[in-house]
Amino acid sequence: MELTGVADLPEIRPGDDIAALVTDRADLEPGDVLTVASTIVSKAEGRTADLEDFPVSGRAQEIADRIAAMVGEEKDPRFAQAVLQESTELLIDAPFLLTETRFGHICVNAGIDRSNVPDHDLLLLPKRPDESAERIRSGLEERGIEDVAVIVTDTSGRPFRYGQRGVALGWAGMPASRDWRGELDRNGHELGVTVQSVVDELAAAANLITGEGAGGTPAVVVRDWAFGDHDGTDELFRSVDDDLVRQALREWRVDE
Known part of the structure; x- marks a missing residue:
């Protein structure tokens, strides 16, 4: 897998066409994944x-x-x-x-x-990052660049660990996760719960290139990565009924 930052993007203003700005600076190919930081998506959308x-x-x-x-x-x-x-x-x-x-x-x-x-x-x-990703993808298609998935990314902390890492907020042109349930491990045991969040993993990989602070590289092209022969799912955010941590937090209050 190869990750390449899209260099020399200008300061983004409301109404800017991110797809046009990226295609002017990067040679995209079918099968690529374009990750775009939510920062520039929000700026283009006037947020x-x-x-x-x-x-x-x-x-x-x-x-x-x-x-x-x-x-x-x-x-x-x-x-x-x-x-x-x-x-x-x-x-x-x-x-x-x-x-x-x-x-x-x-x-x-x-x-x-x-x-x-x-x-x-x-x-x-962005208000609706999935729609933002789809607009960028459609913009690429209008310029003759097809079969490129788009992920809108951000950085976020996680419980139990210090530091932040890249996460996906919205995506288009690919499933959010690989579903391994029903497949067999090397010992022939059937996997019962494993669902791999590939959009988060690609967002985290891209964040190694985009960096933080004044890095100024908000878009990354991922090449030679393949989803593989797996079932896919677009479920990424847990429902309340399925989220035991959120249920516990609703009952928790910090002591002053």
Whole structure:
């Protein structure tokens, strides 16, 4: 497998055509996977905002005051309000905000970014990343580049480990996961639960190229990778009924 960063992409502005910008700078081939950081997708879709756009509710003020008291640092209630508006559920409200976004991703602060936003205070995640990925893929097809899958990526922490790694928010042109259930291991035992999240694994691999901070390489071409002869599934975000961790978090509250 070969991963190559798409070099020299400009600062993305609202309305920019990411597919056109990538094809001007990369030779894509059928079977490639194009990973695109949600940062530039959000910028192209105009998902920037300023703190003053979020009038503070009583709930947001309460959250900001509580976290400030716990960590000994003033917190802006307008940011808390932005997180609330971008979320469908608040799973942890102190000492940080763990939320479910409107498209089902669970992350800190609804994925709202305050870095690499030159003209605004905040960068929100794409509203519907699957649709974003499909638009980019359609844009590639309009330019004669077919059979290229697209993954919209972000970075996220995970329980029980330090650090962040790349994850998939949306995808088009490929299944989210390889389903190994029913296949046999080397000893002839049938696999009963193994479902491999390939879009997350490709997003994590691409993040080694895109980097963090001021890296400035938000798109990566993955070549010579094949899904293989497996069943596929598009299920990535667990349902509430199937998510024991989320059920436990609903009953948990931090002591002040």
